[in-house]
Amino acid sequence: MWLFNIIYETFRENLQEGQYFELQDAVEPRCVFCCRVLVNLGGIVIYEALDYTMSINITDPRCHPIGWAANHQEDSVAYCPGKYSVESIKKFAKNSVPAIIFKRYELKEHTLKVGCLVEVQDAEQRAAIFPGHVSEIINSHFVKIISFSYGRSETRELVAHRGTHGVFPQGFCASVGYQLSLPQKSLLRDRNQPDYSWSWKCYAAEWGIPGIPTSEYSFEPIPGRESKITPMRHIEVFCYQRGVMYAALIHRAVRNLVLIELSCDTTPNPPLMFVVGCDNLFPCGFAAKYEIPFIGEAPFLSLPPLKHEGSPRFDILRCGYSAKPGNIFQERKPNDPSFLPELWMKGDVWLPRIYVHPSCRIGPWFVRSQFAALARYYEAGPIPHVFRVLLANIYQCASLEHRMDVQAILNTDDDDVAVIHVKFKWRTSADHVLMRVPVCRTARQAAGWLR
Structure with a gap:
């Protein structure tokens, strides 16, 4: 992380608005454009080339200091025909992006042949x-x-x-x-x-x-197996087409491949895969530091507020339950509402039925076969009861080597948050586990809390 900060501090100090650099075309790299820096976002550059405005990371090996094309004519590279005069190139060179910016990311010759x-x-x-x-x-x-x-x-x-x-x-x-x-x-x-x-x-x-x-x-060296990336950690991902940074979670890492999930997704989508070292991945806080438009996690408050405070949120409470005690000596009719304490009726703490998707992406810490064996839904009920059963069942699906990781994430010592005490016993152990798990206070927060 410290090396990352040093590199991008260098970009901020030496890369200024109004400077010029050369850029090889992505489709025809023998054609070179002269680009003017409009905005520098910590190395992410919004630039102007001819009449177009686009964005690129200055670490892209296609970026060069002014004068690079003139010194590499053996590669058949040349400035875009009819667009730049000798005088304009000399003018750009007087205000060029410093060559030190490109030293670390210079193009290297390949050894590939046709048919490789x-x-x-x-x-x-x-x-x-x-x-x-x-x-x-x-x-x-x-x-x-x-x-x-x-x-x-x-x-x-x-x-x-x-x-x-x-x-x-x-x-x-x-x-x-x-x-x-x-x-x-x-x-x-x-x-x-x-x-x-x-x-x-x-x-x-x-x-x-x-x-x-x-x-x-x-190819360029691929990181060894010893440089393992830990999953279930947060990261920021930049989209150059939209000019927006997204909050994301590392779902899985395979050597130099990182599979991530965007935290803003409220519906399941296939994970995105990036290569370690690519110019899309940034540490948390990068967008805030350089004032880049940012799309964070899905809202925690996933349901609208109650229209009338104290009124039931879901129809099942209005139709199937009543806070008025019944007479135990009177025969109950099929349509008579069941008794439910007023606390559960009016406190917005009653959850509807929660369904389990057996083929959802469960992440790297759980066993698929055990997760598929869970009940297909958890019946409606008060928050403490439903979540206590749900957490205990899901925790049983954790793989043996990741049980402590899951427990460390769920457990809390904070006294300032609402918690439920989850107690259960592993099927393969005689020991009981007791955890204090932070929990949401109302049904309005339930979907966000589950995410």
Whole structure:
């Protein structure tokens, strides 16, 4: 974290509004634009190029100081034809972004050849990785790669360099235990031909390429297994298309892959996958420090306030229950309301039925088979009773190695919050566990508390 702060403090001190830098086009990297810095958000730069306003992280290797294109003509790079004169380039150079900004992230030459096999992250369904291959060598720094997208039969083409995030060597998924997604047409062939089995050899033969294997040495160094990222920690994710930062939670980490969930989602969505070191991930508090538009967690108060204080929130209370005691000697009719103390009727502490989604994303600390065995719903009742049963049942689903992690998150020593005491016994142990778990006070907060 301290290294991160030092780097972005350098950006804030040396990167000023009105300065100029060069940027290689993302689709045609031999074409270079001169860009003017409009806003610097701790290294996230909103810039103007010709008549367009866009954003980029200044650490992108496609960014260079003014004059870079003139010094790299051996790579066939040149300024956008007809857009910049010699005089304008000299003018930009007088107010250029300092070269020290780009030293750490300079482009490096690749060793790839046409027909090299790679694995490519899908740009749309970010949790999927598809097979691909190098189709063209642009210059000593850039190549064109053909790959696939989720649910589509046609291919997609992308331009990549040695350090492009989301492009991996052949066999990367197998080495980290991640599932390599197959192209749509391969899945259809597999369904129609039972004896067909996809392989890299079949892939190369289908495309008529030599199928040259690649290794980690063909790309920028991949973090080792010892640099493990702890899941269930918060992070901030920046979207360059919308110019907005999102609060997120690390759902899972596989070597240098991080799967996250956006905290603003109120409905289940597939996790997003990013590569460690990419320019989308930032530490908590980054958006506030640099005044970046921020979308935080879903609101805790998930239900509207009561129209009339003391009135029941849910119809089940109005129709099925009454605070008026009945006569135990009088025969009860089928439609007679059941007795419920006035405290539960008017205190907004009565919960409706809570349903359990057996196939939801349960995170890295729970056992899927045990979670699937839970009851499909928890009947309506007062907050303390429902949540006490719910927490005890869910806690039983924690895997053996993560029981203490779950217990540490749930338990609290704070005396200033409302708590419920949850007591239960592990099926595999004779010891009882007693926890003080912070709990919401009203049904209005219940959905937010459960999230």
